[in-house]
Amino acid sequence: MNTATAALQTHSQHTPHVAGDEKIRISDLHAFYGESHILHGIDLYVNQGELVTLLGRNGAGRSTTLKAIMNMVGRRTGSIMINGRETIDLPAHQIAWLGLGFCPEERGIFASLSVEENLLLPPDVRSDGMPLEEIYQMFPNLAERRNSQGTRLSGGEQQMLALARIMRTGANILLLDEITEGLAPVIVQRLGEVLQQLKQRGLTILLVEQNFHFAAPIADRHYVMEHGHIIEEVPQQQLHARQDQLNALLGV
């Protein structure tokens, strides 16, 4: 039994790219807002349990990539496989049900809903989401302010709420857009801890991030985007060696 488990683990370590492991596989993705062509043939994949970042300057198309996965852009062509299923023709409201949770850049906290209503709003897309009580233990601030209007929270609390909201639904593929933007270092550190915990739970995360120092220690791989293309793929092991090249690309 133990040897069988060990064999399985070894096996999976040596073959990380088998189809069953792939939670997201995007091929030749183009996306358009009206007449403007934003994404020009994106190819990327994210394996089960991986945390992958999309790096790049503003306007490189990182947020659009996440929105395209959620079918929130005007028009998309190409292929987006989620759990091995083609979703390019799937209506927007069916995508989340494949186990996706989306945290938009502007956080998307609803002003006309209380904190708790915001938490309970998204339908459970899978059965093993985090119970409300556990969420409140993880984010005591949210518990304290559960009856406040969602947008009365501080920026950091709103970001916690936006994360907690999709953790509750049982989504096991998280698309997170700039979750550290404009937040104090202590909050950013807390968010890093939360992401670590989510990774330990086996969640798959695609993270759009500006703050390279936040993303570097927790990520498994990085993609660098520019002008709607993916121009580099950097595994975590090569990060140090290629630091200068990355700094130049990201303009940091």
Added chain:
Amino acid sequence: MTTILGINVFALLGQLLVGLINGSFYALLALGLAIIFGLLRIINFAQGALYMLGAFLAWLGLQQLGLNYWLALVLVPLAVGAIGILMERTLIRPIAGQDHLYSLLLTFGVALILQGAFNHWFGSSGQSYPIPDALKGGNNLGFMYLPTYRGWIILVSLVVCLATWWTIEKTRLGAYLRAGTENPQLLQGFGVNVPVMISLTFGFGVGLAGLAGVLAAPVYSVSADMGANLLIVVFAIVVIGGMGSIGGAILTGLAMGVIEGLTKYFYPQASSTVIFMVMVLVLLFKPAGLFGKEA
């Protein structure tokens, strides 16, 4: 005759009652408009015509099918709601996302067509609908005589308005609606079928107009232009309450009915314009409306 400070109390209370009844209709229609505006961002000019349709369907149901009042009270709002859903799917959805003006002109056109058709079929003189037996008569309250049916209108309107308000503000379904009003795209991203929600909301908002039509049939004469007269006042009420504000629409509807009633007593010449004067004042001093949020 009881007079206090030169005011004829009975006459005043009588006008208040009339005001409250008018206010009940205002509230139901304004509520429907507010719900539709909130989620769809369209100004449904056909709301008055659909109220007229509700009254006519009740009348036709009784004449042609022997459908009694109580059945009409349930079935007609459902039928009008279904017509609303059909209208949303076939006419309004194709112009979704366009300028407000398109949906306004479209629903205005629908209103004119409905009005014209009923005018053609039934003429401009009103049809009368009998008060159901159980609601005939009235009670002497000591200070005034309350016809049972008038009390019934106020009761139904209050119950329906409060239930709607409670559903929108306090339930999960209502949370979807509020979230959809703010950010439909994100709500959709969470897995909620927003297009279906929009259709059902439009159907419900329009169904409220149908319900108001059935309630009105026994007290106002059923005629093709009964909705047109009411609609302009209802729009003023929605503006006073604040576009899209659910509670605002209900409270303002009732309040404006009462203010109109009071004006009828104190200065009858102004009674048909007082609501518009209030609207002008509100627009001058609180442009988002009494209960609206500043944009």
